[in-house]
Amino acid sequence: MVQRITFDEQALSQRLMNYRRELHRYPEAAWCEFFTTSRIAGHLENLGFELFFSDQIIASDTIMGRDETTIAKEQQRALNWGTDENTISKMQGITGVGALLDTGREGPVYVFRFDIDAVEVMESQNDSHRPCFLGFSSLSPGVAHACGHDAHAAMGLGLAEVLAENIELLNGKIKLLFQPAEEGCRAGKAIAESGWLDDADYFVAAHIGMNVPSGTLVCDPQHFLCSSKFDLHFKGKPAHAGIEPNVGRNALAAACTAVTQMLAIPRHREGMTRVNIGQLTSGEGRNVIPARAVLKGETRGENRELNSFMYQQVEQIAQASAMMHGVHVEIQAQGEAIGLRNDPEMVDILESVGYDSGFTHVVRQKDFGASEDAGYLVDRVQSKGGKAVYCLVGSDLTAGHHNGDFDIDESRMLSGVKLFTSVIEKIQAQQ
Amino acid sequence: MVQRITFDEQALSQRLMNYRRELHRYPEAAWCEFFTTSRIAGHLENLGFELFFSDQIIASDTIMGRDETTIAKEQQRALNWGTDENTISKMQGITGVGALLDTGREGPVYVFRFDIDAVEVMESQNDSHRPCFLGFSSLSPGVAHACGHDAHAAMGLGLAEVLAENIELLNGKIKLLFQPAEEGCRAGKAIAESGWLDDADYFVAAHIGMNVPSGTLVCDPQHFLCSSKFDLHFKGKPAHAGIEPNVGRNALAAACTAVTQMLAIPRHREGMTRVNIGQLTSGEGRNVIPARAVLKGETRGENRELNSFMYQQVEQIAQASAMMHGVHVEIQAQGEAIGLRNDPEMVDILESVGYDSGFTHVVRQKDFGASEDAGYLVDRVQSKGGKAVYCLVGSDLTAGHHNGDFDIDESRMLSGVKLFTSVIEKIQAQQ
Amino acid sequence: MVQRITFDEQALSQRLMNYRRELHRYPEAAWCEFFTTSRIAGHLENLGFELFFSDQIIASDTIMGRDETTIAKEQQRALNWGTDENTISKMQGITGVGALLDTGREGPVYVFRFDIDAVEVMESQNDSHRPCFLGFSSLSPGVAHACGHDAHAAMGLGLAEVLAENIELLNGKIKLLFQPAEEGCRAGKAIAESGWLDDADYFVAAHIGMNVPSGTLVCDPQHFLCSSKFDLHFKGKPAHAGIEPNVGRNALAAACTAVTQMLAIPRHREGMTRVNIGQLTSGEGRNVIPARAVLKGETRGENRELNSFMYQQVEQIAQASAMMHGVHVEIQAQGEAIGLRNDPEMVDILESVGYDSGFTHVVRQKDFGASEDAGYLVDRVQSKGGKAVYCLVGSDLTAGHHNGDFDIDESRMLSGVKLFTSVIEKIQAQQ
Amino acid sequence: MVQRITFDEQALSQRLMNYRRELHRYPEAAWCEFFTTSRIAGHLENLGFELFFSDQIIASDTIMGRDETTIAKEQQRALNWGTDENTISKMQGITGVGALLDTGREGPVYVFRFDIDAVEVMESQNDSHRPCFLGFSSLSPGVAHACGHDAHAAMGLGLAEVLAENIELLNGKIKLLFQPAEEGCRAGKAIAESGWLDDADYFVAAHIGMNVPSGTLVCDPQHFLCSSKFDLHFKGKPAHAGIEPNVGRNALAAACTAVTQMLAIPRHREGMTRVNIGQLTSGEGRNVIPARAVLKGETRGENRELNSFMYQQVEQIAQASAMMHGVHVEIQAQGEAIGLRNDPEMVDILESVGYDSGFTHVVRQKDFGASEDAGYLVDRVQSKGGKAVYCLVGSDLTAGHHNGDFDIDESRMLSGVKLFTSVIEKIQAQQ
Numbered sequence A, B, C, D: 001m002v003q004r005i006t007f008d009e010q011a012l013s014q015r016l017m018n019y020r021r022e023l024h025r026y027p028e029a030a031w032c033e034f035f036t037t038s039r040i041a042g043h044l045e046n047l048g049f050e051l052f053f054s055d056q057i058i059a060s061d062t063i064m065g066r067d068e069t070t071i072a073k074e075q076q077r078a079l080n081w082g083t084d085e086n087t088i089s090k091m092q093g094i095t096g097v098g099a100l101l102d103t104g105r106e107g108p109v110y111v112f113r114f115d116i117d118a119v120e121v122m123e124s125q126n127d128s129h130r131p132c133f134l135g136f137s138s139l140s141p142g143v144a145h146a147c148g149h150d151a152h153a154a155m156g157l158g159l160a161e162v163l164a165e166n167i168e169l170l171n172g173k174i175k176l177l178f179q180p181a182e183e184g185c186r187a188g189k190a191i192a193e194s195g196w197l198d199d200a201d202y203f204v205a206a207h208i209g210m211n212v213p214s215g216t217l218v219c220d221p222q223h224f225l226c227s228s229k230f231d232l233h234f235k236g237k238p239a240h241a242g243i244e245p246n247v248g249r250n251a252l253a254a255a256c257t258a259v260t261q262m263l264a265i266p267r268h269r270e271g272m273t274r275v276n277i278g279q280l281t282s283g284e285g286r287n288v289i290p291a292r293a294v295l296k297g298e299t300r301g302e303n304r305e306l307n308s309f310m311y312q313q314v315e316q317i318a319q320a321s322a323m324m325h326g327v328h329v330e331i332q333a334q335g336e337a338i339g340l341r342n343d344p345e346m347v348d349i350l351e352s353v354g355y356d357s358g359f360t361h362v363v364r365q366k367d368f369g370a371s372e373d374a375g376y377l378v379d380r381v382q383s384k385g386g387k388a389v390y391c392l393v394g395s396d397l398t399a400g401h402h403n404g405d406f407d408i409d410e411s412r413m414l415s416g417v418k419l420f421t422s423v424i425e426k427i428q429a430q431q
Helices: A009-025 A034-046 A068-080 A085-091 A149-165 A188-194 A251-262 A304-324 A344-353 A374-383 A410-430 B009-025 B034-046 B068-080 B085-091 B149-165 B188-194 B251-262 B304-324 B344-353 B374-383 B410-430 C009-025 C034-047 C068-080 C085-091 C149-165 C188-194 C251-262 C304-324 C344-353 C374-383 C410-430 D009-025 D034-046 D068-080 D085-091 D149-165 D188-194 D251-262 D304-325 D344-353 D374-383 D410-430
Strands: A050-052 A097-102 A109-115 A173-179 A202-208 A216-222 A226-235 A273-283 A292-301 A328-337 A361-367 A387-393 B050-052 B097-102 B109-115 B173-179 B202-208 B216-222 B226-235 B273-283 B292-301 B328-337 B361-367 B387-393 C050-052 C097-102 C109-115 C173-179 C202-208 C216-222 C226-235 C273-283 C292-301 C328-337 C361-367 C387-393 D050-052 D097-102 D109-115 D173-179 D202-208 D216-222 D226-235 D273-283 D292-301 D328-337 D361-367 D387-393
Touching: A009 A034, A009 A149, A009 A410, A034 A050, A034 A068, A034 A085, A034 A097, A034 A149, A034 A173, A068 A085, A097 A149, A109 A149, A109 A374, A109 A410, A149 A173, A149 A202, A149 A410, A173 A188, A188 A374, A202 A374, A202 A410, A216 A344, A226 A251, A226 A304, A251 A273, A251 A292, A251 A304, A251 B251, A251 B273, A251 C251, A251 D251, A273 A304, A273 B251, A292 A304, A304 A328, A304 D304, A344 A361, A344 A387, A344 A410, A374 A387, A387 A410, B009 B034, B009 B149, B009 B410, B034 B050, B034 B068, B034 B085, B034 B097, B034 B149, B034 B173, B068 B085, B097 B149, B109 B149, B109 B374, B109 B410, B149 B173, B149 B202, B149 B410, B173 B188, B188 B374, B202 B374, B202 B410, B216 B344, B226 B251, B226 B304, B251 B273, B251 B292, B251 B304, B251 C251, B251 D251, B273 B304, B292 B304, B304 B328, B304 C304, B344 B361, B344 B387, B344 B410, B374 B387, B387 B410, C009 C034, C009 C149, C009 C410, C034 C050, C034 C068, C034 C085, C034 C097, C034 C149, C034 C173, C068 C085, C097 C149, C109 C149, C109 C374, C109 C410, C149 C173, C149 C202, C149 C410, C173 C188, C188 C374, C202 C374, C202 C410, C216 C344, C226 C251, C226 C304, C251 C273, C251 C292, C251 C304, C251 D251, C251 D273, C273 C304, C273 D251, C292 C304, C304 C328, C344 C361, C344 C387, C344 C410, C374 C387, C387 C410, D009 D034, D009 D149, D009 D410, D034 D050, D034 D068, D034 D085, D034 D097, D034 D149, D034 D173, D068 D085, D097 D149, D109 D149, D109 D374, D109 D410, D149 D173, D149 D202, D149 D410, D173 D188, D188 D374, D202 D374, D202 D410, D216 D344, D226 D251, D226 D304, D251 D273, D251 D292, D251 D304, D273 D304, D292 D304, D304 D328, D344 D361, D344 D387, D344 D410, D374 D387, D387 D410
Parallel strands: A109 A173, A109 A202, A202 A387, A216 A361, B109 B173, B109 B202, B202 B387, B216 B361, C109 C173, C109 C202, C202 C387, C216 C361, D109 D173, D109 D202, D202 D387, D216 D361
Antiparallel strands: A050 A097, A097 A173, A216 A387, A226 A292, A226 A328, A273 A292, A273 B273, B050 B097, B097 B173, B216 B387, B226 B292, B226 B328, B273 B292, C050 C097, C097 C173, C216 C387, C226 C292, C226 C328, C273 C292, C273 D273, D050 D097, D097 D173, D216 D387, D226 D292, D226 D328, D273 D292
């Protein structure tokens, strides 16, 4: 009979909270997670994990939505926050870290994936917002852990501790992937292409919250949306708005036309679609016809065809808006997510260990309705013969994901960690 | 018979060029002219002028379009550029400087006004752009002297030199006003209200270029546009664009609706009108329904009624766009220009001295077609019994005003200075 | 053992075709079915049915989307087509007819419903369009049986014949409802409120086509959309577009704003929604600012909440568009559809008799994805204790519903009639 | 000494009123003036004028904005109004009439032009509207003499009477042109090209009202706008709006985009421009994605370049709107007006005879600000060596031109007639 993995649950729960709150305080947007990566790498190194950076885990030529000039500034910002220069130099500008614990014993390769980036939203300054009154709110105005990836990273660190402590009970190899740039689905494809996951026998990832209440585990979420992320650059011609308004080529007018029209792309008979323009920046002086405009947007669809329909409409509208106002437009792809299909064997395992891991409700299926960069990871693992699962760890929320008032139920992180260790135990027991 | 004011014209022309090129290299946008003011003040002090700063020349409570948080950063930037801390402390955060040369003899009070701010446009990086290949292009990306105010300030310094040198030939008092924040018509009203111009018997201002070719003087430009500058702040509600698009309140959609509709405000039977939205910034993350949007815009009209018509439409459209998308909107007035009517006596004087000042064509009237912050100054001087004139000093241009390729014919600055001294001579001769 | 209802199938199939082609040639839009009603009534009377018109079957005070002035013209048009004046006078301006066959024997009350109106689309003039080359295409330009209601009415007549012929084998009462104004969901509510269906024990309705191929029967279509139909009337102020464009209040500009914005109502997390503006008429002279605009539109949603969300957005956008352009707007409700839920007992019956009725595939469930006026009828019958079912009779189509090239597979009407008689037989057998 | 042309002014004034009110009661839109032409022709024939119709006065192959199918219906309508069939047959479908009075004596050729068409606006039903309470309001709903052409035609008939009566005092030839289709500037070019004006030595035309008060004559109105009239036909693809919204190609969405964007064509530095979409008709059924849309619009500009700028923008926007929504668009030119420049000699004559003709104010210049089909006529006369003038006969108005409440001061027609006879007298006197 197999000996159970054990640990002091109360102490771990406290440490998970500490990890999460520190990361929450230092949020970093996609591809800028220098401080975050460095802190995580430090912990993992101390626990005896072997670390992998940059091209070892991410095929840099297939990276999407990463802007070199921003990165330089952000790296400097991270250094100002006291990030370890040595770790930064290992990253070679590319955030995220892979960690390997080799038990030295025969056995399967497990991969657990934790995404670590924050979102570009202004965190609530409201006193009733817990990170505010407890003093761990964002130090970076306009960036916040409003999606729960701070909790994911904390769970990853918690899992690393438990595994290191119980290494004598384990066999095979365990890989922990701390993924950058999940927001915007910008890193998944490049990680998949690096090949670092190609030896995985089992792949597990989870998201906290997602409209699932505290105590509930959703083993097999449905309806992952395919998605394309894009930037539009409109270039016109400036002119003095008073003296010669007819001479300008108004890039802002083109951009606004594009926004209004893109929001009106028709619904599709075959299923759910989405479009959003999340950001628009345009113009120079108040009395100058705006000569440039940059939009950041995304499409989604229940399947590849639906997402393609949306994206083709976006392209057509972009061209027509440019033509309308005599300006030039360029579309730059910035990220992409594909669907995600869990392996039933893995879903079965989750379902069987859910209650034991501390969940009070274990649900097999529920709608997901968003996009996940993990789609590329799951797809890669499955294509190499591995089994994969992506699940939802419930948490009551104070506000929706990506809202400035977003906060999680921190007590739920513990069940997440226990779920991961239970999966390993279950698989070891089946062998 | 009166002795003529004389000076080494060739030497002055060279110095005007040097002044202009230095200021061109260090462009500062409206209300941020810390370096510029400080350099000008230094020169004037050396020449024996008495200086006036802040509330002495600008009624700070009626200032428009000035953002305290930007100012702090910009002041720091100016210090980094080596601006004299002592002068900065005199400014008390408010740029611009007034200078007085008192001859000690009975006589009228003359005011000459020079505006000193740059515009927020990206200067051309093209090698064929003279400031580039001669090495005096903007050191501040996104800010440039693309309107010619660098030449105005240089002419003011040149005039100061000539006057100081010839003080024994002069009587009365001469005031030089180096005005900040002309762009956006943000300072004029506050300067007028400070009372610093109230003792002026004669007021003269000029603009270089404005579609007037090199060698031509336009004594009495027509059709100054009234103008209102405004910011619109839309506030909505963020939401995850994939999971719950219907929950957001889309501030960007409202802003784009407003832009499109404002550009479509009907033409007016009574005359020329204008509207421009020069800037739009909106949104946070790509996958978040944008919760805020800020627009910077302006209206113009041939007279107050036409400008009011435009502004009322803007207000109506702003409210309707907000209602359309269930968001909140706030309109903040940011600047205002009124019409401008020259005194015929002053126009006559310009016309009579034009050819002697080095102009080859002297034209009485020509359309102006833009707005000028000097309107408030002229109006104030006239209301206190003084006479005022605003004229155009021709200069061939490489590109239109506010265009990144804008450059002037530097040789024309000399005629400007001579025009100003000729006006003094003419008035002294008439007494 | 019960004797089977029998008839000469080949002869009936030919007559169904004849009925359908005549009705196809004389298409009449909603509430204008004077010729159609009269022809149907004539046949039914000859077969011995008792007829019911006007308030007997339709509560005229709850009628939606019926315009009295159009009706007068259309009634005249029908008379020009040779419609029997006597029948028209019985209608009292309200089209449609109810027919009762009383067997004189104890037994349940059956209701079969057939909708009879055409759609306002221009029928294809293409030679390859069968109604063209066979010479039964629409005699009324801009109106066509492009939804298949001509086939429904023909099946109703065919059923009437078979029942009349086999009356000795039947018991109870059989009612046939030839419903007007199904398009736009304008009559259902008023028919329900008339009470004519209140004694129904069994209610059966069917639609031909609907993306179901020839030979297939769908017994229990899913996802009927709730829908609201509305007209928007914008009223502005005319003005000469050259002389005083600023004086007008542009109703067309408001209407176009409304259309663009309504198409951009956000998708909803809870499910499928729709919005369409199907018609816009605006303006007078080319050089007059348009002072009025009329839009005809509709919203849909998978359930009442979703449809309400859409309709509230429509109301908000209508108000905001009017405010934007300083015009007045009025919203007039024109029709309404609710969801529809079949009784499982009835679905079972259909499933059990499908193959015997000549279908080669019998499918229990399939998405419907449109709105049906029958929702109100089914709801009324069920609320009075009756059982109801709405099913789909497959037919290959030459083009989608409401397309000018639409045509059906006429051979499928026979199975429809057989399905209805089989339902009666099955119920009689169960008693 | 020349004998003066005399007549009973009071009697003529009464007849002018009678003529005008009859024509007001039977308004006919452009190219549909069958009744109007016939009534005018009858009077002229009785007075001894030789008449010219169809190709004699209008080069039918250069006609714009005339729709053959409408014409047929309108001709029938005119016959229903009792129009003389014989006159109609002479017209050969083309309205308008030219009339010649040959004095038989040597002398110049005079042409006076009167436009006769009504506008497509709904006349006010308000009791306070004089045509209503005096019982001569429009008998044709949606068509009204809301521009004053009824008064023009009446003045033409009055002039014909006076000339016929005084023929013994006259020499040379006098031509009266009763022009159709002035609205939309549809006939002028074709009349010019017919050559009927080519022998004119003097050409005179006038418009009543136009913001000139009763009693005032404007001899030389300024700023006639060039104009282009156009129809846009958008063709998309219908689809059921509930079942397959993504399959349609929405012509209405394209049309609304075009309207919104065309209203936002930028103002032009060189002067006044205009754009209007006066009519939009789109769509079929409420639940069908609209597959066609027709817009009627116009551009204007102070000169040909400005109008061209506007028209090119319209073309660009039309194409871009079509591309945006995947539909097809066709632009059809429907009319065109060019500028108009009076001959100073003719302006002098008007100025010299104005007060004698009963005007109390004679003004040389005033802005016109609209387009006039007479531009082509004046241009043709001048190109053949004749002299031409177009003037404004003041009249207080109850509402602006093209407004349903428009009415004139009928007493002003008399001065118009006297002005025309005075011009002849003056020219005869100069010979």
